[in-house]
Amino acid sequence: MPQVSIIVPIYGVERYIERCAVSLFEQTYKDIEYIFVDDATPDKSIEILEKVIERYPQRQKNIKIIHHSQNKGISATRNTGLQAVTGDYMLYVDSDDYVALNAVEKLVRSTLKNDVDILLFDTNIVSAKGISRESVSYETQEQYVKKLLQHTAKCAHWNKFYRAAFYKSTNVLADERIRLADDYAVTPRLVHQAKKIAVLHEPLYFYETTNQASYVHNLTRASIESQYLADKILIEYFTSVPDADKYADVVSALPQRSMVSLIKNADRSSWPDILDVYRGCLSQSASQGMTLVNRTIFKLATGKHYHSLQGFLNFYHLVMRVRS
Numbered sequence: 001m002p003q004v005s006i007i008v009p010i011y012g013v014e015r016y017i018e019r020c021a022v023s024l025f026e027q028t029y030k031d032i033e034y035i036f037v038d039d040a041t042p043d044k045s046i047e048i049l050e051k052v053i054e055r056y057p058q059r060q061k062n063i064k065i066i067h068h069s070q071n072k073g074i075s076a077t078r079n080t081g082l083q084a085v086t087g088d089y090m091l092y093v094d095s096d097d098y099v100a101l102n103a104v105e106k107l108v109r110s111t112l113k114n115d116v117d118i119l120l121f122d123t124n125i126v127s128a129k130g131i132s133r134e135s136v137s138y139e140t141q142e143q144y145v146k147k148l149l150q151h152t153a154k155c156a157h158w159n160k161f162y163r164a165a166f167y168k169s170t171n172v173l174a175d176e177r178i179r180l181a182d183d184y185a186v187t188p189r190l191v192h193q194a195k196k197i198a199v200l201h202e203p204l205y206f207y208e209t210t211n212q213a214s215y216v217h218n219l220t221r222a223s224i225e226s227q228y229l230a231d232k233i234l235i236e237y238f239t240s241v242p243d244a245d246k247y248a249d250v251v252s253a254l255p256q257r258s259m260v261s262l263i264k265n266a267d268r269s270s271w272p273d274i275l276d277v278y279r280g281c282l283s284q285s286a287s288q289g290m291t292l293v294n295r296t297i298f299k300l301a302t303g304k305h306y307h308s309l310q311g312f313l314n315f316y317h318l319v320m321r322v323r324s
Helices: 017-025 045-054 074-083 103-114 141-149 164-169 182-193 221-238 244-252 254-265 268-277 292-302 306-323
Strands: 004-010 032-038 063-067 089-092 118-127 130-134 160-163 197-208
Touching: 004 017, 004 045, 004 074, 004 103, 017 032, 017 045, 032 045, 032 074, 045 063, 074 089, 074 182, 089 103, 089 164, 103 118, 103 160, 103 197, 130 197, 141 182, 141 244, 160 164, 182 221, 221 244, 221 254, 221 268, 244 254, 254 268, 254 292, 254 306, 268 292, 268 306, 292 306
Parallel strands: 004 032, 004 089, 032 063, 118 197
Antiparallel strands: 089 160, 118 130, 118 160
């Protein structure tokens, strides 16, 4: 059976790392290479991890812990892990998350059966209210790329299982200037280059939403600029590929969609910075391809009607909570 490499970035996860590591070391699949990348975490995450490792002597020879001498951000951390991969297939697992104990076994079995470059799979969302399932929506490769670009499908690395040789052959690396939206800049390009993709509708990954120390819960001016840089990288890529005409409409509105996505998920105090970073993309005509909800958010935000925008977003998030 093929070897699977699991890449685990580590930063600020002392509350979660034991749960994550146990779920990885207790996998029913035997041939796994573990690559933990310490992004100069300031807490006791590595100390806790090392104690967990002691409990699994049968796994120890296949465990690597790579240390950054200083904090470099999630993009550099993922690149460090990727460079260390020697397995046939690879999986990213964030260290505040965890996986089903038979996840790797099922992913390998499905990947070999379908002979794919990328296998998509379902996720369990872990929140303060409990666990809910989120299924991958996939019709065609082209449509899925468009959903990724439109922020309507998850660009996350962690709900995708990759053939390592394919991943490396693309030369798609995370831009290390990006500290937020690293997966957004990478995943659409990987999916676009895949020769074959399949979906496994089993929720094998548990995504933790309550870790306030994680990269995604720290929206700074630099984070907003990272998202904007990710937009530019994708625009450059998808306007230069041979089938660029397929994605032209989506790409033309890409920065505007990103701006709306940031505003939806940011505190009001961040809105001026978001608008300032995206100030060159604020024409009303550029929002015409969006949904009514997103057009409304775009119009209220660009008009700086912050009180009305806050009320609309409060209602939007309430409806979304009720639906979930």
